[in-house]
Amino acid sequence: MRLNVELSKAYRLLNHGPTILVSARYNGKQNIMAAAWACALDFDPPKITVVIDKSAYTRELIEASTTFAINVPCVAQVDIVRKVGTTSGRDLVETDKFSEYGLETFSATEIDAPLLKGCVAWLECKLIPEPHNQNTYDLFIAEVVAAHADERVFSDGHWHFEGHDELRTIHHIAGGAFFATGVAIQA
Amino acid sequence: MRLNVELSKAYRLLNHGPTILVSARYNGKQNIMAAAWACALDFDPPKITVVIDKSAYTRELIEASTTFAINVPCVAQVDIVRKVGTTSGRDLVETDKFSEYGLETFSATEIDAPLLKGCVAWLECKLIPEPHNQNTYDLFIAEVVAAHADERVFSDGHWHFEGHDELRTIHHIAGGAFFATGVAIQA
Numbered sequence: 001m002r003l004n005v006e007l008s009k010a011y012r013l014l015n016h017g018p019t020i021l022v023s024a025r026y027n028g029k030q031n032i033m034a035a036a037w038a039c040a041l042d043f044d045p046p047k048i049t050v051v052i053d054k055s056a057y058t059r060e061l062i063e064a065s066t067t068f069a070i071n072v073p074c075v076a077q078v079d080i081v082r083k084v085g086t087t088s089g090r091d092l093v094e095t096d097k098f099s100e101y102g103l104e105t106f107s108a109t110e111i112d113a114p115l116l117k118g119c120v121a122w123l124e125c126k127l128i129p130e131p132h133n134q135n136t137y138d139l140f141i142a143e144v145v146a147a148h149a150d151e152r153v154f155s156d157g158h159w160h161f162e163g164h165d166e167l168r169t170i171h172h173i174a175g176g177a178f179f180a181t182g183v184a185i186q187a
Numbered sequence: 188m189r190l191n192v193e194l195s196k197a198y199r200l201l202n203h204g205p206t207i208l209v210s211a212r213y214n215g216k217q218n219i220m221a222a223a224w225a226c227a228l229d230f231d232p233p234k235i236t237v238v239i240d241k242s243a244y245t246r247e248l249i250e251a252s253t254t255f256a257i258n259v260p261c262v263a264q265v266d267i268v269r270k271v272g273t274t275s276g277r278d279l280v281e282t283d284k285f286s287e288y289g290l291e292t293f294s295a296t297e298i299d300a301p302l303l304k305g306c307v308a309w310l311e312c313k314l315i316p317e318p319h320n321q322n323t324y325d326l327f328i329a330e331v332v333a334a335h336a337d338e339r340v341f342s343d344g345h346w347h348f349e350g351h352d353e354l355r356t357i358h359h360i361a362g363g364a365f366f367a368t369g370v371a372i373q374a
């Protein structure tokens with residue numbers, strides 16, 4: 001079951017630095033891409049940063065719609081993450097990555113971007129336009145306007161992956177090499 | 188043994204989203220703080236972003252010296268990370284966090300910031316001044332001018348934590364709750 005995550009706790013979905021998928025939709029076109037460079041920026045209202053290359057088709061859709069979703073994928077999805085991270089939706093004619101790769105989605109609540117089923121958390125984002133950052137650094141800043149999580153691994157503001165190794169979040173290094181989020185440690 | 192990391196591979200030290208320690212020195216004063224919100228921004232020359240609150244003493248030293256180091260701590264250091272992350276160097280008179288907590292350092296090669304022994308990677312950074320980002324978002328952008336790693340867990344551009352659980356990098360969620368970097372997965 002998916003539950004809504006309190007906005008003041010939304011940063012915890014990204015705080016441990018997982019690799020994420022960015023999805024967006026504009027004017028009937030939709031796309032999804034992988035991004036390792038996403039980061040929390042503020043607590044409440046929650047803001048995030050994400051780096052999106054100028055060549056990315058998703059960037060076009062984000063700049064046009066001014067909204068996007070961050071989907072937090074899990075171990076069971078590494079091959080999908082790799083696939084959507086190494087192909088461009090721009091190369092697909094009369095189809096998109098979702099139908100091409102059999103990816104099921106569900107609707108966001110506050111924005112129009114497709115949310116990917118099978119992920120373990122989702123953040124719905126509204127772009128805070130910062131043309132200098134976007135043009136110079138490919139750096140996008142957004143406010144998180146809604147957040148959701150798979151209650152099997154995140155509830156009451158905390159991740160709890162024990163017993164759900166396939167639902168652990170993932171951390172990309174390079175070339176399809178990932179680490180799963182590991183054991184919990186309390187300082 | 189510490190080895191130098193090729194600058195074009197330096198992003199791999201942060202790509203998996205570990206929690207880091209930021210250290211800086213200016214005019215004889217030095218400090219170190221924890222930050223979960225650090226992220227790669229570019230490959231080559233490598234750039235990074237890090238979020239540093241206006242109240243942070245380290246921020247003063249960074250803005251004055253225009254340099255800082257990112258230290259990547261490991262499981263063995265969670266208590267140190269928690270400690271330097273929950274106290275302010277500004278409250279220490281005639282001492283600093285390093286002597287207060289018995290933290291040993293070594294010299295950086297390109298900048299003046301102290302590097303913390305026992306960490307598993309270090310990135311020496313030169314601030315790229317962006318006053319709007321700094322003032323509005325507490326967001327700092329820097330170029331990485333040198334990088335080093337503990338060769339027991341990082342060499343030839345790759346992390347290899349197997350057999351070194353105490354040297355695994357860590358990922359903070361909230362309130363001293365961390366995850367260790369987990370098992371390697373190849374997509």
